[in-house]
Amino acid sequence: MSTTVHRQGCTTTVKRRQECRLLRALLLTCCGLAAAAAGRRSDADAVADLARSLAKPPSTWTTAGGDPCSFEGISCSSSGRVIAIDLAGMGLAGTLPPSLSSLPALESLQLGGNALSGAVPPLRARSLTSLSLDGNAFTSLPKDFPLGMPTLRHLSMDNLPLAPWPFPHAIAGAAAPPSAPSPPPTPPTLRLSRNALTRVVPAALGKIASLREISLSNNFLQGPVPQFAAGVAADVVDGNCFCLDEPGACNAQVSTLLQAAEGFGYPFYLARAWRGNDPCSGDWLGTVCDSSGSVSMIYLQHAELSGTISPAIADLVDLERLVLAGNNLTGEIPESLTKLTKLELLKLK
Known part of the structure; x- marks a missing residue:
């Protein structure tokens, strides 16, 4: 008698499990349909x-x-x-x-x-x-x-x-x-x-x-x-301001000045004015060169610059004057500028 009852209990348990699985499947289907309708x-x-x-x-x-x-x-x-x-x-x-x-x-x-x-x-x-x-x-x-x-x-x-x-x-x-x-x-x-x-x-x-x-x-x-x-x-070449007309490295001073422009966030007016491969051509806004063709002065006072001063400026080893006053520059003055042995004037305010 006890065996019969046990089997009936097992049968009942199995049926309940099947019913639960069916109910979960129905709930998942309903939830999926509801989610799809909400998505639509x-x-x-x-x-x-x-x-x-x-x-x-x-x-x-x-x-x-x-x-x-x-x-x-x-x-x-x-x-x-x-x-x-x-x-x-x-x-x-x-x-x-x-x-x-x-x-x-x-x-x-x-x-x-x-x-x-x-x-x-x-x-x-x-x-x-x-x-x-x-x-x-x-x-x-x-x-x-x-x-x-x-x-x-x-x-x-x-x-x-x-x-x-x-x-x-x-x-x-x-x-x-x-x-x-x-x-x-x-x-x-x-x-x-x-x-x-x-x-x-x-x-x-x-x-x-x-x-x-x-x-x-x-x-x-x-x-x-x-x-x-x-x-x-x-x-890619037409109408841009690349230093050359074909692939190849830029003049070292040009590369340094473009790193400075990067620190300033590549302002639009420098993108228009700093073009070509010779910063001593007379067309590079705010730059002055000495007789040997080295950049000796950078004048970008009240130029609406923001961003930071790039440490790369220290690569312009013949730089004598760096004037960046009247701008909105932030951050620290690069320690690398102390290596500029010819620097006579640094004006930031």
Whole structure:
């Protein structure tokens, strides 16, 4: 009798376990469906925000919600998530809403050939592979651009009226600060012409095996011309401020002065004025040379400089006067300047 009862108890326990597993599966399914529905609602809200931000959205778009998968230029996955927005060449005006960053499944954003303006919002879609902003009127980019897009393969943003800004180290795969996310791999297609870029192009850019096409022409880039592998379609020399017209090391004094410019944050007016390979040519703003062709004086007083004084200035061994007063420089005076045996005047205030 006791054996029979025990078997019945086992049978009951097994049934309960099966019922629990079935209930958990149902709960997981319900939660998954609810999450998917919430995701689709979030995508619809973001697209509705975009419609409201455009001066005249495409005719199939509504600003009151609706299914974005039925809108012109929008593609969705089988689960109904927005994966592509293609509004290129539609003559659209308006701005981009911050809610674009809440499209986590977005793979492609094509906005070239419009008249969109204002700031480009942070784009945090981890699956974004293609981004085109060409020919719009955007005035600023996210501070950490293009961090947050680790799968980006094609970046095209030619001809934007941006304020002068330094070439982003993140694009060249340089190390990010410890507190920042790791930089994404450099996209194989990279178009940054006519963007008022300053800075010396990181040498690491020319060593990236995945790079296939790059355009950097008509900016204010300085230093040596970057060199790329034979298979890379490169348009980088025209309209820039490189020291030479082809790859090769700059004059040693030029390299030192560009390190000084780096300390100052590569200000735009120095990018325009410090060009070529001879700082004694008379065209280099604020520099004076002695009869032997050595930089002997640097006058950049009240020049609206910020940043720091580069220790590399000590490499200008014949420097006699360094005048940087009336600027907004921070940090310490480099100890290396004590090695300048000919220095007669150092004016910082």
